[in-house]
Amino acid sequence: MGIEMVLDMAVSVHPERQALGRRGSGMTYEQLNDAACRGAAILREHEAAHVVFVGVNGPILPVLTFSSARAGIPIAPLNYRLPADQLRDLIGQLDKPVIVADSAYRDNLDTAADVVLTSAEFLELASSEGPTVTDTADDRSTAVVLFTSGTTSAPKGVLLRHQHLLSYLLNTVEFASAADDEATLVSTPPYHIAGMGAVLSNVYAGRRMAYLPDFTPQGWLDLIRGEEITSAMVVPTMLARVVDHLDGRSGDSPRLGTLAYGGARMPQPVLERALVAFPDTGFVNAYGLTETSSTIAVLGPDDHREALADPDRKGRLSSVGRIVPGIEAQIRDEEDAVLAAGETGLLWVRGGQVSGEYMGKGSALDADGWFPTRDQARIEDGFLYIGGRADDTIIRGGENIAPAEIEDVLAHHVDVRDLAVIGVPDDEWGERICAVIVPTGASHASADEVRSWCRERLRGSRTPDDVVFVEELPRTATGKLVRRDLVAQVAD
Known part of the structure; x- marks a missing residue:
């Protein structure tokens, strides 16, 4: 079984619950499953070995994600902000790609693959009558290919297998735990592990997903309030823009129960201002890497509020929290010797959700299954502190x-x-x-x-x-x- 099992489970429990879109105007879980089964048939018809997505986050991403799983091929979301020649280079590394792209990006990709469809065209085909595929994936096969951001070197294609993603879900998310009126705002890009993680974790929990393709602070606040969003995830630059926009005023979002952040270092002053602006919201710092299938450490809501209230614990706001179940962590020196608690070195992790595998380059895991994150870190009183990339x-x-x-x-x-x-x-x-x-x-x-x-x-x-x-x-x-x-x- 692969990640399509997540959707199968959701449909078996609440088929008529809304899965995607604004209130009353999106897909139910049953409709999402029907579209994925037809989408898989479309990919099979074109003999695709990969499906490439170039576009902003929206309903097309979960449809493509589960379509590719049922078709038994990987999905590769690419950074739509890249120049056309860089996109073509990445696509050229993938075997037999079918490209699905938002209309704004399609023209630049016309000759990059034999089949290029717009997002609207694929959704229309997947919502029409036609053949369906209800197959299940081998959990050892590749589900997702995500290219690293290339901030320090050329982008590398990380291979995430079905078993890695399922391990992440089973250890960190409770199945069907969301109430029928819960909704999450997805504003992280699809080519980031947080964007893919949002699809799987929210379908597994049974939570409606609303989308904000183009972030602005006021647009984010309007959607949070208007759609009565109960959870959201932002990157630090987004949160900084929101608190600057509020300029000391209340966030006035009474239904926002959880606000997660991650993807980069969060400046502590920004976090402290956000905690004051959203006093009734539980903040969660989620730390992870593409190679670890998303989150491997969490600083939870209680940790945030206790640190804000207690000067002796305030330093914990600069930590990424505790290691999640199913993950082991070690701090090593440059010679791979394990360091004592409180000492700073390099973070190594091991667990079922850790891939550490790169397209065309093999695995970076050592003989015992440990992955070198290349992040400088220390573990103190059970809390993990990240000190930046070793290369920096x-x-x-x-x-x-x-x-x-x-x-x-x-x-x-x-x-x-x-x-x-x-x-x-x-x-x-x-x-x-x-x-x-x-x-x-x-x-x-x-x-x-x-x-x-x-x-x-x-x-x-x-x-x-x-x-x-x-x-x-x-x-x-x-x-x-x-x-x-x-x-x-x-x-x-």
Whole structure:
């Protein structure tokens, strides 16, 4: 059995419950299943070995996800923001693709595959009378191909097998746990693991999915209120824009019971402002990687509120919480020796949901099944703290410096709206510490004033050598800093 089992289970319990769309105007679970069975027949008819999706999140994604599962082929959602030549390059790595694309992107992909359909065309075909396929997938076969964001190197195709995704669901989500009036707002992109995870976890829980294809702070708030959304997930840049938009006012969303965030580092000042703006909402920090089939650590609502109320626990707001059931974690040094609790090293994880497998490159798991996340981390009092990517480490005069250590301090400066700390080449020290800051306004502290402020709060070796002010930082749609682009920009 593959991930189509998730939809089968939902249909068996509540076939008439609405699964997708705005209230009263979307698909029920039974209709979603019917569309997936017909969609699988369409893919079989075209002899597809992959189905590629290029478009924004919406009802088409769950239809395609379960269509591909019933057809026994992987779905590969691609970043619709990429230039056409990069999209074609990624598509060229996939065998016998059928492309389904939103109309805005279809024309650029006309010759990228033998079959190119718009999202509307596929939905219309899947909603019409015709042959159906009700097959089940082999749980060892590939269900999803997700390309990494390529923030530090060329994108790699991560292979997530049905067994990995099912392990994630069975260990972290309770089946049919949502009430019939619960709804979630999906605003994460489909090419991100959070977008795919939203499809599976919400169908498994039985929760209606509403969509916000084009994020704006007011649009997000309007949909949260108008659709009486009970849960949502955002990336840090989205939450920062919402709290800036509210500017100290209440979020006024009484039905919003849970607000999850992840995908990139959350600045603590942004989180604290959000907790005040949404006092009745339970916040959840969900940490995971594409290679781990989504979440492997969670900082829950009680942890957030306790940390906000207790100065001795406030530091926990910078953690990603506790490791979820089914996952083991170790902190190792560069020689793979396991470190003691509280020591900083590299995070390794193991469990049924961990893939660690790349298209054309094989598995990154070691002989005992452990996956190297390449994230610097420590585990303290059972809470996992992430210190950034190992590749981002600044080596200044032979001393290893984690940018996150400096960023966490600078984020509290009143004149800092966004920032990143990077290493830039230096003949004497090897690398210099450079703080790149997006200021809150035209009038702000000088570079020397920022450095003096840091020196009072950090060790001298951690004080930035340089401070550069810019209008914005290069980030992906999910808020990840494209560090190599920033280094090049500053160096230029």
